[in-house]
Amino acid sequence: MHRTRVRVVRDALDANDTIAAANRQDFDRAGVTVVNLMSSPGAGKTTLLERCLEGLDGVRAGVLEGDVRGSLDAERIAALHVPVAQIETGAGFGGECHLDANMVRSALPSLPLHELDLLVIENVGNLVCPAEFRVGEDFRAMVVSVTEGEDKPLKYPLMFRACDLVIVNKVDLLPHLDFDLDKLLSHVEAVHPGVERMLVSARTGEGVDEVRDWLVQAATRERVPA
Amino acid sequence: MHRTRVRVVRDALDANDTIAAANRQDFDRAGVTVVNLMSSPGAGKTTLLERCLEGLDGVRAGVLEGDVRGSLDAERIAALHVPVAQIETGAGFGGECHLDANMVRSALPSLPLHELDLLVIENVGNLVCPAEFRVGEDFRAMVVSVTEGEDKPLKYPLMFRACDLVIVNKVDLLPHLDFDLDKLLSHVEAVHPGVERMLVSARTGEGVDEVRDWLVQAATRERVPA
Numbered sequence: 001m002h003r004t005r006v007r008v009v010r011d012a013l014d015a016n017d018t019i020a021a022a023n024r025q026d027f028d029r030a031g032v033t034v035v036n037l038m039s040s041p042g043a044g045k046t047t048l049l050e051r052c053l054e055g056l057d058g059v060r061a062g063v064l065e066g067d068v069r070g071s072l073d074a075e076r077i078a079a080l081h082v083p084v085a086q087i088e089t090g091a092g093f094g095g096e097c098h099l100d101a102n103m104v105r106s107a108l109p110s111l112p113l114h115e116l117d118l119l120v121i122e123n124v125g126n127l128v129c130p131a132e133f134r135v136g137e138d139f140r141a142m143v144v145s146v147t148e149g150e151d152k153p154l155k156y157p158l159m160f161r162a163c164d165l166v167i168v169n170k171v172d173l174l175p176h177l178d179f180d181l182d183k184l185l186s187h188v189e190a191v192h193p194g195v196e197r198m199l200v201s202a203r204t205g206e207g208v209d210e211v212r213d214w215l216v217q218a219a220t221r222e223r224v225p226a
Numbered sequence: 227m228h229r230t231r232v233r234v235v236r237d238a239l240d241a242n243d244t245i246a247a248a249n250r251q252d253f254d255r256a257g258v259t260v261v262n263l264m265s266s267p268g269a270g271k272t273t274l275l276e277r278c279l280e281g282l283d284g285v286r287a288g289v290l291e292g293d294v295r296g297s298l299d300a301e302r303i304a305a306l307h308v309p310v311a312q313i314e315t316g317a318g319f320g321g322e323c324h325l326d327a328n329m330v331r332s333a334l335p336s337l338p339l340h341e342l343d344l345l346v347i348e349n350v351g352n353l354v355c356p357a358e359f360r361v362g363e364d365f366r367a368m369v370v371s372v373t374e375g376e377d378k379p380l381k382y383p384l385m386f387r388a389c390d391l392v393i394v395n396k397v398d399l400l401p402h403l404d405f406d407l408d409k410l411l412s413h414v415e416a417v418h419p420g421v422e423r424m425l426v427s428a429r430t431g432e433g434v435d436e437v438r439d440w441l442v443q444a445a446t447r448e449r450v451p452a
Contacts, residue, residue: 041378128322203404
């Protein structure tokens with residue numbers, strides 16, 4: 001019984017990887033760099049994205065929003081006149097807690113891929129499951145906010161290990177918190193040595209330039225097809 | 227293929243409910259009230275629990291900690307000389323993102339159930355999946371922090387609907403945020419009309435008495451076996 005269940009799960013993961021590879025081929029063909037952006041609920045992904053999208057001179061960006069329910073974030077992005085599509089996972093199994101490659105694939109026809117240089121996929125707010133599912137992205141970035149406590153890298157190591165960039169958000173709140181930033185950064189380093197980190201406040205704009213530059217660099221790099 | 231997968235999922239949910247009912251029988255037999263405490267990562271469940279446990283005069287409390295990795299929270303609770311057990315979900319499928327009834331059942335022998343009036347199960351930090359799995363609890367409470375934004379009830383309605391109590395934490399930070407508390411509360415009301423709400427700051431202690439009273443009342447109520 002138990003062995004059967006494990007086998008089913010493995011099949012499902014293989015199917016995800018197969019579809020992720022197909023997505024990646026489509027992204028490469030269109031010449032679009034794809035960033036999978038992940039975090040806890042409320043860490044500030046959308047606000048950060050709004051800030052970054054406003055100054056992406058010359059880089060044609062699009063966004064794919066993943067949420068359990070609703071299209072609030074997609075509406076915020078659309079207000080910036082950026083092409084955006086929404087995946088609502090709530091129609092699935094009690095509300096899927098992550099995006100998988102097939103969900104992303106189903107949304108691709110809604111986006112003008114060939115007119116984009118950069119596609120940011122804003123994943124469902126969740127520090128566990130999204131890290132387990134590749135969707136065909138080139139890069140993975142995560143946002144962790146300083147209000148979440150210093151212990152998150154130790155408690156959710158897979159997410160921190162899976163990412164190419166760790167963005168520490170809400171640093172404007174540091175004076176009002178009992179929060180040890182050095183401790184957080186040492187925990188990040190412990191679970192993912194050498195990973196790139198940026199300190200930002202999406203609210204005040206502090207550090208946002210650095211994230212925007214990272215996105216521009218990702219979108220304009222020389223492409224090596226997967 | 228799709229129909230087969232749905233059937234497997236349904237079986238798994240049924241098995242969970244069966245085991246949850248067995249847990250509930252054990253809890254009833256031991257005369258212990260069980261509260262399933264849920265939230266996003268870093269919303270402040272453990273700090274709130276520490277605060278509440280310090281003044282639970284006459285109520286004998288125990289805690290079951292669920293985390294993907296580590297035993298940091300269990301160590302914090304143990305420091306208060308409260309019986310505590312840790313479930314680490316990381317050994318499972320890439321790190322299970324919730325507690326299910328079977329995980330809870332496996333941990334029960336580690337707790338002196340018959341010497342407790344109250345068992346708080348601190349679930350894995352996640353606003354989606356924990357709401358889908360009953361573990362045999364009498365009550366479900368959730369913590370949402372004001373740093374997470376007003377939109378969370380709309381984006382994660384199942385969690386807000388599943389709970390008997392919604393605790394709004396970190397209200398001490400309100401002066402430093404662009405956060406509309408009335409908007410959050412109206413969203414809570416929209417997805418779960420009439421649900422009990424409490425405004426607290428686990429950090430300053432504001433409002434914690436009310437949560438503690440709620441726990442005491444839950445633990446000392448007349449028991450109606452399920």
